[in-house]
Amino acid sequence: MPEMPVEPTAGELGERRLGTIHAVAQSLAIGPMFSVALVLALVSNPDTGSSFNATLSVLVAGLGVLAIAYAIALFARRYAGAGAVYEYLTHGAHPAVGVFTAGVFFVGTLFLGGGGIYLGLGILTNGFWGTHITEDGTGPRWWIFALIFLVIVLVMNYIGIRLAIGAMLAFAAVSFTAMTILALAIIFQGGESGNTLQMFNPSTTSIGTVFSGVMLGILLFVGFEAAASIGEESHDPHRSIPRALIGTVAASAIFYVLMSYAISVGLGKAAVDQGAWLDPLALDNLATKYIGSWYATIIDAVVILDALALALAICVTLGRGYFALGRDGLLPSVFAKTSSRNTPWVGNLVVVVGCVGLIAISEWTSTMDKFVPIFGSNAFATFIVSATAGSFAIELVYLILCVAAIRLLLRDGAAWWQWIVILIAIATPILGFYGALDPAPHNGDNPNWLAFYWALAVVVLAALWYGLMQIWKPERIRNAAQHAAEHRGVAPLDESVDYKPLPE
Numbered sequence: 001m002p003e004m005p006v007e008p009t010a011g012e013l014g015e016r017r018l019g020t021i022h023a024v025a026q027s028l029a030i031g032p033m034f035s036v037a038l039v040l041a042l043v044s045n046p047d048t049g050s051s052f053n054a055t056l057s058v059l060v061a062g063l064g065v066l067a068i069a070y071a072i073a074l075f076a077r078r079y080a081g082a083g084a085v086y087e088y089l090t091h092g093a094h095p096a097v098g099v100f101t102a103g104v105f106f107v108g109t110l111f112l113g114g115g116g117i118y119l120g121l122g123i124l125t126n127g128f129w130g131t132h133i134t135e136d137g138t139g140p141r142w143w144i145f146a147l148i149f150l151v152i153v154l155v156m157n158y159i160g161i162r163l164a165i166g167a168m169l170a171f172a173a174v175s176f177t178a179m180t181i182l183a184l185a186i187i188f189q190g191g192e193s194g195n196t197l198q199m200f201n202p203s204t205t206s207i208g209t210v211f212s213g214v215m216l217g218i219l220l221f222v223g224f225e226a227a228a229s230i231g232e233e234s235h236d237p238h239r240s241i242p243r244a245l246i247g248t249v250a251a252s253a254i255f256y257v258l259m260s261y262a263i264s265v266g267l268g269k270a271a272v273d274q275g276a277w278l279d280p281l282a283l284d285n286l287a288t289k290y291i292g293s294w295y296a297t298i299i300d301a302v303v304i305l306d307a308l309a310l311a312l313a314i315c316v317t318l319g320r321g322y323f324a325l326g327r328d329g330l331l332p333s334v335f336a337k338t339s340s341r342n343t344p345w346v347g348n349l350v351v352v353v354g355c356v357g358l359i360a361i362s363e364w365t366s367t368m369d370k371f372v373p374i375f376g377s378n379a380f381a382t383f384i385v386s387a388t389a390g391s392f393a394i395e396l397v398y399l400i401l402c403v404a405a406i407r408l409l410l411r412d413g414a415a416w417w418q419w420i421v422i423l424i425a426i427a428t429p430i431l432g433f434y435g436a437l438d439p440a441p442h443n444g445d446n447p448n449w450l451a452f453y454w455a456l457a458v459v460v461l462a463a464l465w466y467g468l469m470q471i472w473k474p475e476r477i478r479n480a481a482q483h484a485a486e487h488r489g490v491a492p493l494d495e496s497v498d499y500k501p502l503p504e
Helices: 020-030 032-038 051-076 085-092 095-133 142-159 161-188 207-221 224-233 237-267 269-273 282-290 293-327 350-364 369-375 378-412 416-437 447-472 474-478 482-487
Strands: none
Touching: 020 161, 020 224, 020 237, 020 293, 032 095, 032 161, 032 237, 032 293, 051 085, 051 207, 051 224, 051 237, 051 269, 051 378, 051 416, 085 095, 085 224, 085 293, 085 378, 095 142, 095 293, 095 350, 095 378, 095 447, 095 474, 142 161, 142 293, 142 350, 161 224, 161 237, 161 282, 161 293, 207 237, 207 378, 207 416, 224 237, 224 293, 237 269, 237 282, 282 293, 293 350, 350 378, 369 378, 369 447, 378 416, 378 447, 416 447, 447 474
């Protein structure tokens, strides 16, 4: 006698009223301005990055991530659900793959944006307060700001998805405008020594150096898949989600290349080669030099706004992911509770665990003491390690998705160019791992390796959770993501779907 599917719990998400623009806002969880301020400089690191070839590295990394976006879009054209990656792999590969990968993805995202982003917000706001408000470096502790932003994010996500996404769009528009004005001001003034295309010439450094930067540049884009989490609340997810995934990565790649070029010429080759881009005040100094000190204040503010938008988007992703798992009986049913506004408020509260946990590690343990000479503080070291650990976990998920996409190509009779795109997509996260883990030392004294150990712990935790469910409630594994299949028109695993390939 066939097993009955798991009955969905009473919690329900909102009506299917969201469109492409909302998916784009959610996909901007990559936090482009935030990444320009805190991540992009790592690509230019003369020791581990690509120095003056950083712009070329970012361009190549963008093309690689665009291939990953295409691979994920293949799933998004067929499947939709609040758990996104969970539904994609459950129906597109195998329930075991979907459930295990869901564990890696949602715990990894907790490191990246469920906790780490609040450390970043606290540090940035503390610096802004000390520089532009009191002007003497004094102010509340950084973790107080982190907790304030945590409350803001939870309240906005409780009120409703449309409010949260509207705020993301507003913050992103303001931030993009301000950063683009700075880039154009630098370029129109000729930078330090005139405009040049030498940053696109690999012989400026070497091919190997360029690829070292590429591997770090991939981290700029981690999080773009967040658009898929609003699939159940979108009126046409099979069109809007793929467009958002590919369009956002393409637009962000152009933006990163523009900013990389502008910062490179603004600082000048000699300064970049000496590591000037790694200065935390590099953007402020460029804004002051090419526009005015008042504009440096604006740049600092928009970076904080963009980080807040990122925190909002990650909370949307996590809340709906834990909701989907709770609804399917893979987590306690309390996670499937929704508010009167149809928001997964219990799932949203998971970000509290990430935020408070990382604050505790930073403030009350000596775990990060050895990295203070590198990053300047325990708080920033904790942020870097947690964000890197989350990036490792999510890049592993990208790899699993790209490999699983091969089955979709085989089933639908793919064109030759689609195979090339998928092969590039598979290679991209592998290069990302190599680039981050290649520099010595290869142990916990290297922050990237400590982050790798954290990510490995995430994988082990996901495997233990999957193993426990397989032993205790195997029918819940077999019937995973049935809500999406029964209520959202998802075809069963072994049946064909009415599918139109993405255009060339």
